[in-house]
Amino acid sequence: MVRAEGLTKTHHGEGAPVRAVRGVDLCVSRGEFVAVTGPSGAGKSTLLHLLGGLQKPDAGSIRFDGQPLDSYRESQWAALRRRRIGIVFQFFNLVSNLTVADNVELPALLAGRSPKQARADRAELLAELGLAGKERSMPGELSGGEQQRVALARALVNHPDLLLADEPAGSLDSKGTREVLRLLSRFHQRGQTILLVTHDARMASAADRVISFFDGRVVDDATLDDDGDGRPRRRRPGGVADVLELKD
Numbered sequence: 001m002v003r004a005e006g007l008t009k010t011h012h013g014e015g016a017p018v019r020a021v022r023g024v025d026l027c028v029s030r031g032e033f034v035a036v037t038g039p040s041g042a043g044k045s046t047l048l049h050l051l052g053g054l055q056k057p058d059a060g061s062i063r064f065d066g067q068p069l070d071s072y073r074e075s076q077w078a079a080l081r082r083r084r085i086g087i088v089f090q091f092f093n094l095v096s097n098l099t100v101a102d103n104v105e106l107p108a109l110l111a112g113r114s115p116k117q118a119r120a121d122r123a124e125l126l127a128e129l130g131l132a133g134k135e136r137s138m139p140g141e142l143s144g145g146e147q148q149r150v151a152l153a154r155a156l157v158n159h160p161d162l163l164l165a166d167e168p169a170g171s172l173d174s175k176g177t178r179e180v181l182r183l184l185s186r187f188h189q190r191g192q193t194i195l196l197v198t199h200d201a202r203m204a205s206a207a208d209r210v211i212s213f214f215d216g217r218v219v220d221d222a223t224l225d226d227d228g229d230g231r232p233r234r235r236r237p238g239g240v241a242d243v244l245e246l247k248d
């Protein structure tokens with residue numbers, strides 16, 4: 001469904017430029033649950049932002065169902081992103097002066113769906129996520145775990161092809177973490193394609209494929225084997241030891 005080739009991104013901030021993503025090739029198939037894991041600063045969030053169209057790569061290409069993203073006009077790409085990609089962030093990023101219901105309905109309305117349809121999908125998702133009765137609450141009145149469930153409902157309201165999750169339990173306690181994991185697994189079992197960025201091994205182990213990222217590169221890519229021996233099947237050999245040998 002998503003194919004990235006030679007993805008490269010350098011950040012130009014206050015100090016020296018940071019080469020956050022260095023020539024990454026990556027393919028995510030429909031229905032996969034992929035975790036991207038690695039140490040802080042490895043470039044995981046930058047990769048997710050590139051795949052979600054929140055940042056533009058300096059080089060390389062991303063195809064969505066075979067169509068290169070740079071072939072879309074900006075407005076077409078924004079519309080595609082709204083309909084087909086849902087994103088959840090570590091700090092929820094809810095609109096603080098909108099109710100829970102409005103936060104969830106907003107992306108549906110922006111995607112051109114009718115208010116009736118937006119309301120129906122919002123009601124179904126909030127019920128599914130255990131938030132029925134919280135529709136009129138403001139985000140600040142909810143616990144962190146509840147806010148993340150609202151953010152999940154908002155990301156899923158347009159039935160996206162791809163759900164991107166950037167450290168979705170990063171600011172939650174262990175109960176909230178378990179809850180997010182359970183929900184991601186449940187949506188995956190129903191066919192949702194998920195790419196999860198996390199440095200938490202417990203979160204990563206919920207995925208059926210784990211990509212290890214180090215210093216802007218993929219150093220390992222392992223899928224849970226389906227031949228029943230329980231051992232991971234590696235798509236590429238590797239490990240951090242290998243990448244230490246790599247030259248810039």
Ligand SMILES: Nc1ncnc2c1ncn2[C@@H]1O[C@H](COP(=O)(O)OP(=O)(O)OP(=O)(O)O)[C@@H](O)[C@H]1O
Pocket residue numbers: 011012013014018019020038039040041042043044045046047199
């Ligand atoms: N907007 C930015 N401007 C400058 N440098 C940035 C910017 N965003 C990220 N970086 C730098 O790029 C590198 C990769 O950052 P990124 O957030 O992608 O890593 P990460 O693996 O997600 O880390 P973490 O797990 O700590 O969130 C880091 O060195 C970071 O400081």
